[in-house]
Amino acid sequence: MLGDRGQSGGIRPWTGFVALSVAVAALFLCPVAVSAQEEVEAVEQDTLLLVAAPTGLSAIDTPNDRGSSINVTWELSSDDNGDGIVAGYEVFRSAHPETGFAFVGRVPFGVTEYRDSSVDNRAPTYYRVAALGADESPFFSGTFGPVEASIQWFNRSRLNALVAVIIFVVSILYFVNAAKSGKKLFIRRLAGLDEMDNAVGRATEMGKPILFISGLSSVSDVATIAAINILGEVAKKTAEYNTKLIVPCADPIVMAVEQEVVKEAYAKAGRPDAYNEDDVFYLTRSQFAYVAGVNGIMVRQRPATILYMGMFYAESLVLAETGSSIGAIQIAGTDAVTQLPFFITSCDYTLIGEELYAASAYLSREPILLGGLKGQDMFKLITVVFLVVGVIAATLTATGVIESNFMLAVFATG
Amino acid sequence: MATIIWTTIGAILTLSVYSFLYKDNPFYKFAEHLVVGISAGYYLVIYYFNFIQPNVVAPVFLLRIGNEAIGLGSSMWWLALIPGILGLLLYTRFFPKFGWVGRWSLGIYVGGYAGLGLSPIMQARVLNQIGANALPLTSITNVFLIVGLLGTLTYFFFSMKHKGVLGVLARVGIVFLMVGFGASFGYTVMSRVSLLIGRVSFLLHDWLHLI
Incomplete structure (x- = not known):
């Protein structure tokens, strides 16, 4: 029968059996395959969407600050393993514990703190932190608060x-x-400053001016203040010897201060009439335009002595080389570590770092300045003592003689 | 065309400045006066727009950008008058009779900066540096560093003559200083050579198109 049917229908008997088997198998197996696929997709979807919220939320007023700031901390979401399930955390703030939470900032995954620096002082503030899923869905922590920022x-x-x-x-x-009480204070000899008198005397003998350059920095720089003090002493000498003193300035405030200082020095020397305000003048603030202007003054007025005192940058070598080329005696003093090598190589004398600060006291021998210099020395001595104690403590800690380095707390600053 | 003109002007001014290496000449004088004059004028504008306008003019005259008050806003505007008046007092120097008044401004400015700088300098240049250099003497490098530091500090001690142990330490200090300056010299010279290369490249590449 089957053979006949098969033949008449053009279908072989074994082929019909296979088709039937496939149909039956499909009938039973397909639902299973579909349900497995749905399950995988559902799991993947759950993995993408459901992220554990951060826990342990806390917020405190930022310590030792000027207010308007609160430090928010939390513990990482348990899903935050750096594998991209958690994209980051967003911090929300409100004046009420239940409503009105507004976004204030975001940090990447793996971070457990945020500093909110836009808080009103003395205002009760509540925080929530949300862990963000890979699709940026937020999963909120509980609310923490109230906390207040204060100064x-x-x-x-x-x-x-x-x-x-x-x-x-x-x-x-x-x-x-x-x-001030008359105690004699000793200061060791500083060669560069001993030459200052000779340098001024040389300019006087040659009938040439003295050029004083106080650097490019402003009055906020300690080196500039030291330079202004030295300028006062130099101006006294030039007033006494009746030598022209040229002071080109790069900063308008420095110019105003230096005009006052030179004017006062001339008055103290009993030569107020010899003071010429136009000799202390503003050139420009631009670094290399200033250099071009000063170089022009050097080659045209040919000063016998050039003093570089204060803060210098890349212009130091250009200036000092030009000064050297006109045969001037050059004395430099700066605390700019990167420029000192250039002055040392191209000037006759160089005051290194603190020697610049000591110069005005050394030159004037005024009690206040001398006392200041001696006080600095005493402080340096105390610094050395602390350094030695710190080194001993560090060595003892490193070798296991003592457990912790007690000197770390002494030096630590916030 | 405009590019060629400006590049040529830049090249001519560059060569004018370099001509100073030979000696002072009219070309250098022209370039010098041009750059000094332009920069002085430029900085006048910079000073106004960066300091006077936002710190004095804007708060006092309540300048606004759109609806936003700029500077100090409206409530504390009078604070801006204090530096403004102190600044104006500097101009009393043009009137010999009242010139002394300007010294108040200078005194506040200089004294204020010195006082404000004391605490940060103490923290950054003294405490932090001592802390960073209080190292255990467990390696040659550390020993070297501590000896150099103590020697250098001794060199800058002005209250005693550099004789005996103090003299030896000061000598060690100055050797360390000079080694440091030598290294700094070489490093900076290299950076200056790169500036020269930049200018030569401008002349030969941007201007003459030779390289």
Whole structure:
């Protein structure tokens, strides 16, 4: 029968059996395959969408600050393993514990803190943090609060700096008083400054001017203040010897201060009539335009002595080389470490770093300046003692003699 | 065409400045006066727009960009008057009778900066540096560093003559300083050579198209 049917229908008997088997198999197996695929997709979807929220949310007023800032911390979401399931965290803030939470900032995954620096002081503030899924869906933590930002008038992390400043000031005041009371204070010889008199004398003998360059920095720079002090002493000498003093300035405020200083020095020397305000003038603030202008002054007015005192940058070598080419005696002084090599190689004398600060006291021998210099020396001595104790403590800690380096707390600043 | 003109002007001014290497001449004088004059004028504008306008003019006269008050806004505008008036007092120097008034501004400016700088300098240049250099003497490098540091500090001690142990330490200090300066010299010279290469490249490539 089957054979006949098969033949008449053009279908072989075994072919019909296979078709039937496939049909039956499809009937039973297809639902299983479809349900497995759906399950995988559902799991993947769950993995993408469901992320554990961060826990342990906490917020405190940022310590030792000037207010308007709160530090928010939390523990990582348990899904935050750096594999991309958590994209990051967003921090939300509100004045109410239940509603009105607004976005304030975002940090990447793996980070557990955020500093909110836009808070009103003394305003109760509530926080929530959301872990973001790979599709940026937020999963919120609970609410933390209230917490208030406030101003700390005293930065306790800088207590050691305060103590150091007090020691520094007290030592200076002590030596200033000692100098004022007539106690003789010794300062070792500084070769560069001993030559200052000779340099001014040489210019006088040659009938040529003295060029004083106080660098490119502003009055906020310690080196510039030291340079202005030295300028006062140099101006006294030029007033006494009736030698022309040229001071081109790169900063308008420095120019105003230097005009006052030179004017006062001439008055102290009893030669107010010899002071010419136009000799202390503003050139330009632009670094290399200033260099071009000063170089022009050097080659045209040919000063016998050039003094470079203050803060210098890339212009130092250009200036000093031009000064050297006209045969001027050159004395430099700066605390710019990168420029000192150029002055050392191209000037006759160079005051290195702190020698610049010591110069005005050395030249004037005024009690206040001398006391200041001695006070600085005393502070340096104390610094050396602390350094030696710090080295000993570090060595003992490293070799296991003591457990912790107690000096770290002394030097630590916030 | 405009590019060629400006590049040529730049090249001529560059060569004018380099002509100073031979001696002072009219070309250098022209370039010098041009750059000094232009930069002085340029900085006048910079000073106004970067300092006077945002810190004095804007808060006092309540300048706005759109609806936003700029500078100090409206409530604390009077604070801007203090530096503004102090700045104006500097001009009293043009009137010999009242010139002394300007010294108040200078005194506040200089004294303020010196006072404000004391605490940060103490922190950054003293405490942090001592802390960073208080190293254990467990390696040659550390020993070298500590000896150099103590020697250098000794060199800058002005209250005693550099004799005996102090003299030896100061000598060690100056050797360390000079080694450091030598290294700094070489490093900076290399960077200056690169500036020269930049200018030569401008002349030969941008201007003459030879390379």
